[in-house]
Amino acid sequence: MTDCLSPSQLVEFQRCGEAWRRRHLEEDFVPPGIAAVTGRSVRETALACLRRRQQGETPGPEETADLAADAYRRGLARGVHLAPEELSCAPALLGKGRDNAVSLALLFRRALLPALSPLLVEEKVELDLALPLPVRVTLDCCTATGEVHAFSSASRRWNPEKAHGAPGPALWPAALDKAAGIRPARMVFNVLIAAGTPALQRVETTRHAGDLAPVLRQFRLMIASINAGIFPPAAPESWHCSPRWCGYFYSCPHIPAARKALSPAFSARSSLF
Numbered sequence: 001m002t003d004c005l006s007p008s009q010l011v012e013f014q015r016c017g018e019a020w021r022r023r024h025l026e027e028d029f030v031p032p033g034i035a036a037v038t039g040r041s042v043r044e045t046a047l048a049c050l051r052r053r054q055q056g057e058t059p060g061p062e063e064t065a066d067l068a069a070d071a072y073r074r075g076l077a078r079g080v081h082l083a084p085e086e087l088s089c090a091p092a093l094l095g096k097g098r099d100n101a102v103s104l105a106l107l108f109r110r111a112l113l114p115a116l117s118p119l120l121v122e123e124k125v126e127l128d129l130a131l132p133l134p135v136r137v138t139l140d141c142c143t144a145t146g147e148v149h150a151f152s153s154a155s156r157r158w159n160p161e162k163a164h165g166a167p168g169p170a171l172w173p174a175a176l177d178k179a180a181g182i183r184p185a186r187m188v189f190n191v192l193i194a195a196g197t198p199a200l201q202r203v204e205t206t207r208h209a210g211d212l213a214p215v216l217r218q219f220r221l222m223i224a225s226i227n228a229g230i231f232p233p234a235a236p237e238s239w240h241c242s243p244r245w246c247g248y249f250y251s252c253p254h255i256p257a258a259r260k261a262l263s264p265a266f267s268a269r270s271s272l273f
């Protein structure tokens with residue numbers, strides 16, 4: 001059973017309660033897809049570079065590329081989920097994932113790192129919000145002037161509504177207050193985009209005091225649903241309810257056998273790489 005909640009768990013639950021149940025209650029881990037392994041490698045590298053900045057050092061391009069390639073290799077060693085249509089070109093796709101991880105990490109180093117003087121890096125803050133469980137908030141980076149930066153990777157530009165509707169920023173003020181006793185001056189999602197020439201998209205968002213209540217209501221609904229044993233499945237036509245994006249697809253009771261039979265299951269480890 002999970003011992004705390006988080007904004008990302010709330011998003012996961014809202015996307016598919018059944019997938020949340022498998023992962024967080026049954027602890028049935030399925031490997032992430034290539035894009036997720038790439039994204040995690042870039043984030044891991046960005047955070048490592050920011051920690052170095054805290055010590056007054058800036059990793060060079062070669063070191064940054066090595067950090068990203070190593071993080072990607074470690075990610076693959078933990079396992080990767082491949083969709084049926086990816087099987088025939090798996091080695092090429094895994095190689096492209098590594099190249100994307102390296103080029104996005106280099107973009108981060110070039111376009112973002114020089115402007116950031118981090119006070120906090122990957123700060124995990126547990127908040128008591130009068131819910132049955134505490135809520136753990138992770139602040140990717142906060143500068144001494146109160147800028148809060150989150151880092152993501154994507155294959156295309158974000159619709160800004162994604163940032164404006166995300167539950168995390170509503171909790172960032174309380175987390176930053178608890179961690180450093182300051183209020184956010186700016187809240188920015190930095191999206192590193194891997195399509196064609198790597199690009200950086202900055203999406204600034206704002207939250208007001210009244211924006212916390214709707215997020216707490218969503219957490220309460222999530223908890224009530226869990227306590228009642230109700231785990232709503234994703235909409236069957238949604239992009240993430242597919243063999244490509246969901247590792248539970250072939251064992252999911254909500255997917256008809258005929259749909260599962262359309263393509264065979266496969267899950268690979270880094271031996272393919």
Ligand code: SF4
Binds near residue numbers: 017242
């Ligand atoms: S297959 Fe669809 S309903 Fe089942 S766990 Fe995955 S996303 Fe949820």
